[in-house]
Amino acid sequence: MINLNSSPVQLSLRQPDDWHLHLRDDHLLKVTVPHSARIFRRAVIMPNLSPPITSIEAARNYRQRILNQVPTQLSFTPLMTAYLTDSLPPEVLEQGYSDGVFFAAKLYPANATTNSSLGVSDISLIDSLLETMEKINMPLLVHGEVTDPGVDVFDREAVFIERYLQPMLKRFSNLRVVLEHITTKNAVEFVETSGFNLAATITPHHLHINRNAMFLGGFRSDFYCLPIAKREDHRLALRDAATSGKPCFFLGTDSAPHVRSQKENACGCAGIFNAPFALESYAEVFDEEGKIDRLEAFASEYGPLFYGLPPNTNTIKLRRNEHVIPRNYSFKDHDLKPESFVPFHAGETLKWFAEAE
Numbered sequence: 001m002i003n004l005n006s007s008p009v010q011l012s013l014r015q016p017d018d019w020h021l022h023l024r025d026d027h028l029l030k031v032t033v034p035h036s037a038r039i040f041r042r043a044v045i046m047p048n049l050s051p052p053i054t055s056i057e058a059a060r061n062y063r064q065r066i067l068n069q070v071p072t073q074l075s076f077t078p079l080m081t082a083y084l085t086d087s088l089p090p091e092v093l094e095q096g097y098s099d100g101v102f103f104a105a106k107l108y109p110a111n112a113t114t115n116s117s118l119g120v121s122d123i124s125l126i127d128s129l130l131e132t133m134e135k136i137n138m139p140l141l142v143h144g145e146v147t148d149p150g151v152d153v154f155d156r157e158a159v160f161i162e163r164y165l166q167p168m169l170k171r172f173s174n175l176r177v178v179l180e181h182i183t184t185k186n187a188v189e190f191v192e193t194s195g196f197n198l199a200a201t202i203t204p205h206h207l208h209i210n211r212n213a214m215f216l217g218g219f220r221s222d223f224y225c226l227p228i229a230k231r232e233d234h235r236l237a238l239r240d241a242a243t244s245g246k247p248c249f250f251l252g253t254d255s256a257p258h259v260r261s262q263k264e265n266a267c268g269c270a271g272i273f274n275a276p277f278a279l280e281s282y283a284e285v286f287d288e289e290g291k292i293d294r295l296e297a298f299a300s301e302y303g304p305l306f307y308g309l310p311p312n313t314n315t316i317k318l319r320r321n322e323h324v325i326p327r328n329y330s331f332k333d334h335d336l337k338p339e340s341f342v343p344f345h346a347g348e349t350l351k352w353f354a355e356a357e
């Protein structure tokens with residue numbers, strides 16, 4: 001239902017959802033939640049807190065802490081996920097899913113990314129969890145990277161697909177799986193030809209940057225994320241996939257803020273805070289590719305279709321209106337020290353601006 005008017009271009013599109021989001025916790029929720037709730041109606045909330053979300057009660061409480069920060073005039077539904085571990089009892093997943101607390105479960109290979117040290121050490125150890133999920137039709141969300149230090153960091157997604165994902169899908173062929181934040185043409189090809197119940201989310205940053213962004217004039221930690229940005233040919237394959245109109249690819253921002261002091265550090269954290277202007281960032285890509293008419297399906301329809309949810313019925317407005325992205329968002333940390341998040345596209349001009357209708 002995109003209506004293309006004459007210049008200045010304005011689109012009305014079904015309100016989107018974010019199918020992969022990190023909001024962090026405690027005092028940071030006050031900063032992160034309003035940015036996502038401004039545009040997105042629902043979001044799948046990642047469970048990699050410290051400690052991670054491994055119980056129904058923890059998910060319920062976290063959901064409430066998020067809801068407490070939703071601005072009163074907005075509607076925002078956090079869809080909670082369980083964090084899989086080697087020892088998580090399948091009954092917890094089953095109960096949490098039937099209670100409507102867990103929307104899905106997230107598989108982090110142990111030590112693959114932020115707060116994943118308690119993740120799954122060996123996929124063969126969680127057969128009973130996967131069997132249960134397949135039986136109750138609970139979606140599995142996968143961080144698809146091997147953690148083997150012998151595998152080059154730029155190859156870890158491709159190796160994961162071959163070594164773990166493909167065999168897992170063969171063994172659990174009815175399991176609904178989302179390969180999150182794909183970064184390679186290997187992943188694009190695998191997902192579109194898999195024949196399984198498999199889809200993938202694509203972030204805005206992987207559509208905009210290749211790995212050079214991290215090294216432009218020095219080390220630029222703002223562009224360091226996991227999975228790490230790859231070569232240009234991979235970025236181009238992702239842009240083709242996102243704008244292809246294929247329902248197996250949909251929006252998931254993987255917005256993953258870290259405070260400045262944790263980004264600029266001898267061991268800087270991985271993650272890009274794209275939530276403030278995520279839809280605008282995607283719009284830029286679809287526009288550049290001449291496929292702005294396909295943005296609505298990618299952002300607002302293919303996700304609900306995969307998850308078996310009704311798409312949102314209300315609409316938002318996307319206007320062609322150049323605006324400069326703030327250089328940072330400042331706030332006080334829990335010790336009342338000044339901190340900040342630097343958003344994706346900081347200081348850049350974006351051509352589109354989204355707002356509620």
Ligand SMILES: [Zn+2]
Nearest residue numbers: 022046254256
């Ligand atoms: Zn993530």
